[in-house]
Amino acid sequence: MEPDLFTAAAEDRRAKDPTVSPLAVRMRPRTLDEVVGQEHLLHAGSPLRRLVAAGGEGPAGPSSVLLWGPPGTGKTTLAYVVSQATDKRFVELSAITAGVKEVRAVIESAKRSSGAYGTETVLFLDEIHRFSKAQQDSLLPAVENRWVTLIAATTENPYFSVISPLLSRSLLLTLEPLEEEDVRGLLRAAVSQERGLGGAVELPADAEAYLLRISGGDARRALTALEAGAGAALAKGESSVSLASLEEAVDRAAVTYDRDGDQHYDVASALIKSIRGSDADAALHYLARMIAAGEDPRFIARRLMIAASEDIGLADPTALQTAVAAAQAVAMIGFPEARITLGHATIALALAPKSNAACTAIDAALADVRAGLAGPVPAHLRDSHYKGSASLGHGSGYQYPHDLPGGIAAQRYAPEAVHGKRYYAPTRHGAEARYAEVAQRVRARLRGESETSGGSGRTAGERPRDE
Numbered sequence: 001m002e003p004d005l006f007t008a009a010a011e012d013r014r015a016k017d018p019t020v021s022p023l024a025v026r027m028r029p030r031t032l033d034e035v036v037g038q039e040h041l042l043h044a045g046s047p048l049r050r051l052v053a054a055g056g057e058g059p060a061g062p063s064s065v066l067l068w069g070p071p072g073t074g075k076t077t078l079a080y081v082v083s084q085a086t087d088k089r090f091v092e093l094s095a096i097t098a099g100v101k102e103v104r105a106v107i108e109s110a111k112r113s114s115g116a117y118g119t120e121t122v123l124f125l126d127e128i129h130r131f132s133k134a135q136q137d138s139l140l141p142a143v144e145n146r147w148v149t150l151i152a153a154t155t156e157n158p159y160f161s162v163i164s165p166l167l168s169r170s171l172l173l174t175l176e177p178l179e180e181e182d183v184r185g186l187l188r189a190a191v192s193q194e195r196g197l198g199g200a201v202e203l204p205a206d207a208e209a210y211l212l213r214i215s216g217g218d219a220r221r222a223l224t225a226l227e228a229g230a231g232a233a234l235a236k237g238e239s240s241v242s243l244a245s246l247e248e249a250v251d252r253a254a255v256t257y258d259r260d261g262d263q264h265y266d267v268a269s270a271l272i273k274s275i276r277g278s279d280a281d282a283a284l285h286y287l288a289r290m291i292a293a294g295e296d297p298r299f300i301a302r303r304l305m306i307a308a309s310e311d312i313g314l315a316d317p318t319a320l321q322t323a324v325a326a327a328q329a330v331a332m333i334g335f336p337e338a339r340i341t342l343g344h345a346t347i348a349l350a351l352a353p354k355s356n357a358a359c360t361a362i363d364a365a366l367a368d369v370r371a372g373l374a375g376p377v378p379a380h381l382r383d384s385h386y387k388g389s390a391s392l393g394h395g396s397g398y399q400y401p402h403d404l405p406g407g408i409a410a411q412r413y414a415p416e417a418v419h420g421k422r423y424y425a426p427t428r429h430g431a432e433a434r435y436a437e438v439a440q441r442v443r444a445r446l447r448g449e450s451e452t453s454g455g456s457g458r459t460a461g462e463r464p465r466d467e
Contacts, residue, residue: 022223022224022227023190023196023197023223023224023226023227024219024220024223024224024227026195026196027186027189027190027193027195027196027223028076028077028080029074029077029081030081030084031081031084031085032048032049032052032081032085035074035077035078035081036074036178036182036185036186036219037073037074037176037178037179037182038073038074038078038175038176040176041078041173041175047171047173048078048082048173051065051082051171052081052082052085052086064143064149064150064151064152064166064169064170064171065079065082065149065150065151065152065170065171065172065173066128066152066153066154066158066162066167066170066171066172066173067079067151067152067153067154067173067175068153068154068155068156068157068158068172068173068174068175069155069174069175069176069177070155070175070177070217070218070334070335071155071218071220071221071334072178072215072217072218072219072220072221072222073175073176073177073178073217073218073219074175074178074219075126075153075175076092076124076126076153078151078173078175079092079122079124079151079153080124082122082149082151083122083124083149086120086122086149088119088120088121088122088149089110089113089119089120089121089122090121090122090124091106091109091110091121091122091123091124091148092124092126093106093123093124093125093126094125094126094127095125095126095127095128095129095130095131095135096126096127096130098125099135100134100135100138103123103125103135103138103139104138106121106123106148107123107141107142107147107148109121110123110142110147110148111147114147120148120149121147121148121149122148122149122151123142123148123149123150123151124151124152124153125139125150125151125152125153126152126153127153127154127155128152128153128154128161128162129154129155129156129158129161129162133163136162136163136166137163137165139166140165140166140169143166143169143170144169150170152166152170155333155334156332156333157332158172177216177217177218177334178217178218178219179217180212180217182219183211183212183215183217183219183222184208184212186219186222186223187203187208187211187212187222187223187226188203188208190223190226191203191226197226197227197230200230200234200239201230201233201234201238201239201240201241202239202240202241203226203240203241204240204241204242204243206243207229207241207242207243207245207246210243210246211225211226211229211246212294213293213294214250214292214294215294216294216335218335225246225249225250226241228246228249228250229241229245229246229249229250231249232245232246232248232249233245267286267289267290267293268286268290268299268300268303270282270286271283271286271287271290271300271303271346272303272306272307272311274286274350275304275307275311275346275349275350276307276311276354278350278351278354279350280346280347280350280351283346283347283349283350284343284346284347287300287342287343287346291335291339291342297330297334297335297338297342298327298330298331300330300342301323301326301327301330301331301342301345302327304323304326304327304342304345304346304349305320305323305324305327307323307349308320308322308323308324308349309358309359310356310358310359311349311354311355311356311359312349312352312353312354312355313355313356313357313358313359313432314355314357314358314426314431314432314435315352315353315354315355315427315429315430315431315432316352316353316430316431317431319348319349319352322344322345322348322349323345323349325345326341326342326344326345329341330342352430353429353430353431353432354429355426355427355429355430355432357424357425357426357427357432358424360425361423361424361425362423364423365423368417368418368421373417373418374415374417374418375415375416375417375418376415376416377415378412378413378415378416379392379394379397382394397411398411399411406445408442408445408446409446410445410446410447411446413446422443424439426439
């Protein structure tokens with residue numbers, strides 16, 4: 001027995017029958033021209049256009065395509081459109097449920113169909129990153145011999161999740177999250193078009209805005225929620241998909257949050273101030289509100305990176321590393337998994353010791369420079385590598401710190417205008433206590449004082465930040 005296969009003809013029948021096929025499937029584009037978003041893949045002369053024009057064969061048509069992008073961006077759609085445009089049989093498998101046995105069955109069936117009927121097969125393998133190396137190896141003969149046109153989809157970086165022999169034989173296409181206007185167009189088409197809801201309901205502006213928020217650029221999620229809301233409205237005899245119907249249908253309260261208005265900035269501000277105040281629970285609440293409202297995860301990650309330097313700094317030097325790693329992970333995985341990474345980073349930053357000394361230090365230095373306190377660079381620090389510099393006195397008297405005990409030379413580094421200024425005033429919080437001690441010792445050495453001379457390391461009138 002062959003596995004349950006979705007051929008192009010069966011897919012077309014399902015798309016035409018509203019009682020059989022979900023709204024997201026019925027609204028699936030049938031040609032490349034109907035695909036929304038992904039303009040970088042659809043312009044004239046693009047590899048995808050050439051693949052379709054060449055019928056999936058020849059120099060312009062590789063026998064394997066890798067589609068990499070977040071959920072709901074059209075990976076399955078593009079695979080189906082390619083199969084339709086090239087008049088090939090379409091078979092869909094998921095690496096979550098299928099194994100080598102199922103893949104081999106499809107390949108054998110494809111070889112029979114090609115030999116007996118001249119019908120070629122497009123094998124769409126979703127979630128290919130879930131296949132082990134050995135399982136991915138089993139695909140190579142079919143790709144090499146063009147028994148099938150393999151179109152594989154992944155939400156993870158294929159350079160880490162797909163074996164190099166398969167990657168090198170594939171055309172890699174990167175899909176981007178859909179823009180809000182792309183999803184809006186899909187929703188309006190789904191409401192009005194006959195293959196969608198056929199005008200059976202209306203979609204008010206507030207309900208549309210809610211669907212856009214919860215979709216997060218995922219077309220499938222938006223259409224699935226619309227279908228559920230329309231079903232709930234029609235069941236109650238209503239001709240309009242109200243916000244209440246949507247909330248009831250998707251079991252999710254509509255969070256008051258305008259990404260272009262006050263709520264966007266107020267909630268983001270509350271998140272950062274809760275982190276600064278070391279209240280991890282409050283910070284998680286505001287983070288959850290931003291996620292539930294469909295906030296761009298990259299915006300949240302950027303705010304966390306800023307907080308790591310502005311409010312934690314050297315009190316915990318690993319905070320910035322955590323925030324940057326979170327931002328990189330978010331960019332690679334997207335929602336919904338990115339919620340875990342953002343929560344991880346938010347908790348770590350909220351519970352870290354706090355110091356704004358690094359922030360105030362650079363701001364104080366900038367204030368002096370903008371006030372005109374600059375002055376010439378001391379002669380012994382100037383560049384002395386070009387001909388004639390010695391005659392100008394450049395580099396004369398410079399002491400090379402690495403040749404001295406402790407690696408510190410008692411010489412002046414700052415211009416005269418700011419000599420003796422103390423911009424960095426470290427706290428005694430967390431790891432910064434160590435930096436405070438180092439800064440005090442270094443400043444004493446730079447002035448030529450003994451480390452035991454009792455020098456305070458600060459100018460008259462200055463007080464340590466923690467006093």
